[in-house]
Amino acid sequence: MPAWIEYFAVAVCAISGVLAAEGKRMDLFGVMVLALVTAVGGGTIRDLCLGAQPVFWIKQPMHVWTALIAAVAMFVFVRFTHVPPRLLLLADAFGLALFGIAGTEKALAFGVPGVVAVLLGVVTGVAGGILRDVLRCEVPWVFQAEVYLYATAAFAGALVFVLLRQWFPASESDRYIGMAVILSLRLAAIRWKLRLPTFRSRISEL
Template structure:
């Protein structure tokens, strides 16, 4: 049962990130090819990088091309429907938060499954969660969210750490997954609502 749920969440995360990519394309008024390219690259980017790093080759969408088709379908749908929501920015940020949380946990979970240690698993969770968004932002000409003051990668890091620690402590897998997801979403949504930000580097007084 839990394995089926994890597979569903993996598909859901890919589609959610594909939606964020295509919503970003709508803000840039791209054509349908741009929607599909940006949506697909965002949807599979994090997982592709994760699989390449941990040696899980061929990467997931090569053996399961349905992921690619789902990204294409979701992106094409947004091309025709992106004008319907009142605020695409609001949707983009909320979908992105959900995708961030899903991939932070699933990335760490897959790394543990292939024998990675806890530190590497956390790192893979963060990479999986953030790399698709980096691709989206770079291709759409935006400054990547991970490089801004917003609490973004930190949310993924906290969720991945919570999942890995609970897994190592023998907590049931489903409980660890849900907890890690909730931690990431809560921190990211809190950052969006209350404008949480990490301290910036400031030039010390007297420096030239």
């Protein structure tokens, strides 16, 4: 996995953390904490599950600096410029695509089975957002039916990546195809309100 992908994912997720703080009356410190948790939370859980010690942002502290610099820059930017609400969805979609495949590829490098790699890819993509939403006292996006094809997009892209890696092990384009699948599904779901069926029991319909 090229290093720039993970750094870009960290920056984008940090930006989504800053945008998610809107309306929560947080100061700069609170916003930076939210951004940092969003940026490194999923990767931290992935590394702990894999037994990768130390976790990626401790081994390479530049990830922390990348997240903090991106957070401060966005914090200043939004104080002088109106940011459309959809920018949060866009930043989160890019972070989901980048981290979803980065997590899957790292899991495969540790020799885990394909299905486990897919699940850890999903965790890497969505766990930071879950922690972000818990800290801002909201139901995490991944559990909301109105947030269309969130974890589902990450699962589909990670699965495509794993299959391509098994069929074409020498290819370098498989990770980018996986990212494109996640990003395309997520953006299409936002645009056309695509979602999985919601749980309804016979009792709830009475």
